[in-house]
Amino acid sequence: MDIVYYIVLVPMVYVACVIFVVGTVVRLVKLFMTPKHSATLQIFPERRPRWLWALGDAFLLPATRRYKPFFWVVLMLFHLAFLLLIVGHIELIAEIKPFQVIPHEVFLGRGFVGLVLALAVLYFLFRRFVSPTKDLSVPEDYYLLILLFLSVLFGSQMDWARRWYGYDSLSAADYREYLSGLLYLRPHVSIDLTASGHSFMLLLHVFFANLFLLFLPFSQLMHSIFSLPMNKLRRG
Amino acid sequence: MDTKTRDELLKLFQSKLNQTMRLYLETCTRCGICTEACHAYASMGQVRYISAYRHEIVRRIYKRYFKGRGKLWPSVGEAKELSETALDELYEAAYSCTGCRRCMMYCPFGIDTQMLMSIAKLLLVGAHAEPEILTMLADTSIEKGKSLDIFKESFLAGIKRLEAEVVKKWRIEAGKKAIPIDVEGADLLYVALAGAHSIIPAAAVFNAAGEKWTLSFFEAVNFGAFVGDPTRTRLILDRIINEAKRLKVKEVCICECGTAFRTMKQMSGKQPFEVSAITEVHARYLRAGRIKVDKSRFKKKPITYHDPCQIARNAGVIDEPRYILRHLTDDFCEMSPDPRYNWCCGGGGGLVALGEDNLDFRMKSARVKVDQVKATGAEILTTACENCHTQLSNLNDHYKMGVDVQFLSSMVADALVQ
Numbered sequence A: 001m002d003i004v005y006y007i008v009l010v011p012m013v014y015v016a017c018v019i020f021v022v023g024t025v026v027r028l029v030k031l032f033m034t035p036k037h038s039a040t041l042q043i044f045p046e047r048r049p050r051w052l053w054a055l056g057d058a059f060l061l062p063a064t065r066r067y068k069p070f071f072w073v074v075l076m077l078f079h080l081a082f083l084l085l086i087v088g089h090i091e092l093i094a095e096i097k098p099f100q101v102i103p104h105e106v107f108l109g110r111g112f113v114g115l116v117l118a119l120a121v122l123y124f125l126f127r128r129f130v131s132p133t134k135d136l137s138v139p140e141d142y143y144l145l146i147l148l149f150l151s152v153l154f155g156s157q158m159d160w161a162r163r164w165y166g167y168d169s170l171s172a173a174d175y176r177e178y179l180s181g182l183l184y185l186r187p188h189v190s191i192d193l194t195a196s197g198h199s200f201m202l203l204l205h206v207f208f209a210n211l212f213l214l215f216l217p218f219s220q221l222m223h224s225i226f227s228l229p230m231n232k233l234r235r236g
Numbered sequence B: 001m002d003t004k005t006r007d008e009l010l011k012l013f014q015s016k017l018n019q020t021m022r023l024y025l026e027t028c029t030r031c032g033i034c035t036e037a038c039h040a041y042a043s044m045g046q047v048r049y050i051s052a053y054r055h056e057i058v059r060r061i062y063k064r065y066f067k068g069r070g071k072l073w074p075s076v077g078e079a080k081e082l083s084e085t086a087l088d089e090l091y092e093a094a095y096s097c098t099g100c101r102r103c104m105m106y107c108p109f110g111i112d113t114q115m116l117m118s119i120a121k122l123l124l125v126g127a128h129a130e131p132e133i134l135t136m137l138a139d140t141s142i143e144k145g146k147s148l149d150i151f152k153e154s155f156l157a158g159i160k161r162l163e164a165e166v167v168k169k170w171r172i173e174a175g176k177k178a179i180p181i182d183v184e185g186a187d188l189l190y191v192a193l194a195g196a197h198s199i200i201p202a203a204a205v206f207n208a209a210g211e212k213w214t215l216s217f218f219e220a221v222n223f224g225a226f227v228g229d230p231t232r233t234r235l236i237l238d239r240i241i242n243e244a245k246r247l248k249v250k251e252v253c254i255c256e257c258g259t260a261f262r263t264m265k266q267m268s269g270k271q272p273f274e275v276s277a278i279t280e281v282h283a284r285y286l287r288a289g290r291i292k293v294d295k296s297r298f299k300k301k302p303i304t305y306h307d308p309c310q311i312a313r314n315a316g317v318i319d320e321p322r323y324i325l326r327h328l329t330d331d332f333c334e335m336s337p338d339p340r341y342n343w344c345c346g347g348g349g350g351l352v353a354l355g356e357d358n359l360d361f362r363m364k365s366a367r368v369k370v371d372q373v374k375a376t377g378a379e380i381l382t383t384a385c386e387n388c389h390t391q392l393s394n395l396n397d398h399y400k401m402g403v404d405v406q407f408l409s410s411m412v413a414d415a416l417v418q
């Protein structure tokens, strides 16, 4: 079993990260080296400064708020929670002073951020089982959401265990030791990490997160990067 | 479909793959936010008319031939072979889309369905499966550009017959031509449609404003753009560009034709002349006091205005028609609180040019437009696009809306004060 833990927690993480970074860079370079469309694709009336309106469109989704307000709320909560979880993971690698302007225990949000994210992903998933979104969806849309849900669920479960049911056999310090080891290329999987009652959760969380990272650069999830330039095209 | 044909079609597909197109093809999350955006879906409730459903048909072929994932694991993205069936689906998607770009307003990433449908249309042209009538009309326009001398005499004779009608609307000084043609050094080249309704009122207004203008030999409409053929689109444009350069005009004014205006404005590249829509020119004359109109002409008739998608949302002529209408009436009612979200009339993208063939679809798919017009309570429904005018007139007859559908330029000409 130890070998499975090791493979998932160390080499697979490295492979996933390398493919994620290289895949993303290659895709961006290839894309941005392709010639641009020569004519404008602007929608009118024009609003200036265009980049500011494009930023607003990309991050605040005004049309979605107007036409699908409930979906908009879920989308906003999802993206906010996702951002907070990224911050949480960075804080798990090392203590970052500026993040502690509001003093908090790692992770932010007392376990509720993960809960919100998990519920939002479930909502995204279930709406794909209902027409007309069902008729638009293809298998990868479901796979990605399922992967994300599993990763969030097992990851949050570790947070919930510490916060909500006082199960603290794995502490933030244990995770920090593991993650910083990975970052500084001195991977070390301590016995505490693999022998605790929650180790299996960690294994599954990392496994699904790896798969998600592996898939991400080749999927429509790149909208996280493309959204802004595309909105700029619409604003002219 | 044989391999050679498929390879040729894929080459055409490849020719469309610029950066923007790739972004549009690779970013859609199939979130369905655009579901209610399309008038065809909103009116008919059929999934195939959702904009994302339309572009997914193009996207699946893209994945199959241009993305590694589509080659290695096609089922995950439902990548699809380019086949005869796929061509049928492309036809259905492209020729039920008016290219109004209303859905682009809904999409969080601003995906442009009209652009994606241009791939579908080009593949259909490559497979000789496009609506023949559009190609035929495009080729006739191109032919006219190539051999103008053959058409010239009959054109001039036809125009001569219209001059008396122009003078009825606006008296001109003796010796002056009511419809000047081929005038080198004129300030403005007016590009009309093949029809008196597009020439007489415009000529009267130009003469009333004391404009130094000249009429183009060519008609403005660009069937190459409707059929989605970039080569034909360019050739049709070039006829007018060359004429404008030859006559050394400062401005090319496009008649009430949305596609003609947008194509000339946005696709002609940098030119030594300005491009304007006739609505912009009329608003300019009113602002400068070069023409005056009589408000009592349309008294007691509430008026509403349909923003042609290619002129308003897609080319920015939004305030000008309203400025003109403020001079024509005190009883103007807006159709939509935000012109960007105005419903398309359902006639663009070459659909009107297909005539009776798709009349049933055009009527059914524009029910939301009819509801929008009715809600205004207007008696006069005005617009500034030939396609929209035809479609709105058809809707008026079909749904017995009881409105009087008018061109905005004709209303200006009718209300001119001598």
Ligand code: SF4
Pocket (backbone or CB within 6 Å): B027, B028, B029, B030, B031, B032, B033, B034, B035, B051, B052, B106, B107, B108, B109, B110, B111
């Ligand atoms: S709103 Fe945009 S991203 Fe969502 S399904 Fe429609 S086109 Fe795709």
Ligand code: SF4
Pocket (backbone or CB within 6 Å): B037, B038, B039, B040, B049, B050, B051, B054, B096, B097, B098, B099, B100, B101, B102, B103, B104, B113, B114, B344
């Ligand atoms: S461009 Fe207009 S007609 Fe085409 S899918 Fe979008 S909303 Fe519908």
